[in-house]
């Protein structure tokens with residue numbers, strides 16, 4: 001496994017050449033017809049681009065392998081295999097580390113519940129993941145770090161837009177930026193992304209909603225948030241806070257929120273708030289896995305609570321359906337069986353409050369990937385934003401990521 005040679009073309013690449021490289025960035029072989037279809041581009045311009053990239057040593061043409069009807073098709077691929085991605089997610093629900101190919105295939109995944117704000121646990125988990133995948137740090141081309149808050153390319157100074165916020169505990173490990181800690185450990189660049197955005201991309205690109213062009217993914221395990229994926233790419237918005245449905249205003253007399261507003265939706269409608277209510281009502285503590293188990297075994301009282309939660313959520317999402325008209329709404333699948341009940345509640349509210357034509361056209365379902373959504377989402381992010389190109393060309397561009405208020 002090695003990194004791709006620098007094509008030395010970065011300043012002279014045309015738009016079509018960049019698009020062709022993006023189409024081949026997963027390391028798979030494609031025919032000219034497949035590249036044309038993927039880019040919706042004319043054959044002549046794709047062939048021209050491939051020939052120029054071949055002359056520069058960036059792509060290679062393989063002899064015919066397929067025996068399709070008519071003339072056998074030739075395949076094209078990048079000259080060298082793309083490197084692997086190391087993914088670390090550190091959030092309130094625990095630690096996750098994995099090794100993923102850029103095409104989304106997961107080679108290793110390990111989960112831990114140790115302190116998410118100290119480097120030792122995360123780095124040990126990362127080393128377990130590379131050992132499980134039977135690769136070394138040198139095989140890793142780029143690390144993707146999923147954190148509850150925006151961050152940046154490792155070791156690149158940038159604005160601290162959430163300075164002093166409660167999210168700092170996730171982003172600073174023993175007083176150092178988490179990206180620096182991971183980057184130094186692997187000696188590789190690190191791209192940080194909001195953990196909920198990674199899950200949204202994973203479900204939107206690889207999950208049940210993979211055919212939908214516009215997807216709202218609702219994250220629930222910690223707080224109430226959402227990620228927006230349009231055409232396979234994250235929509236972060238001008239302030240990088242797009243999709244923060246937890247901060248929709250619902251109560252003029254509500255509590256002051258960390259975001260600076262008062263009476264935000266998540267304060268009363270969130271899984272942690274629901275767990276507290278259940279604990280109060282039943283005189284014992286409840287966890288997210290209790291919700292999963294209760295939904296799976298058909299415990300009526302818990303199902304009713306989850307369903308009501310889904311309808312409260314759905315009441316707000318119905319408004320979003322009206323002005324955004326998404327093709328799919330996907331519910332956080334890390335809640336297991338409970339996410340199906342919540343999705344049904346959202347469906348009921350959208351059917352009740354959104355105009356029938358809009359309600360009928362939106363697919364509403366639970367996600368299907370669980371925690372794998374984060375790992376696959378990292379691969380989708382790297383491909384959709386051409387991050388390996390940036391790494392290979394030594395880009396110093398500052399990449400700021402998605403939302404941080406939860």
Ligand SMILES: [Zn+2]
Pocket residue numbers: 246247257258259260261264
């Ligand atoms: Zn708020």
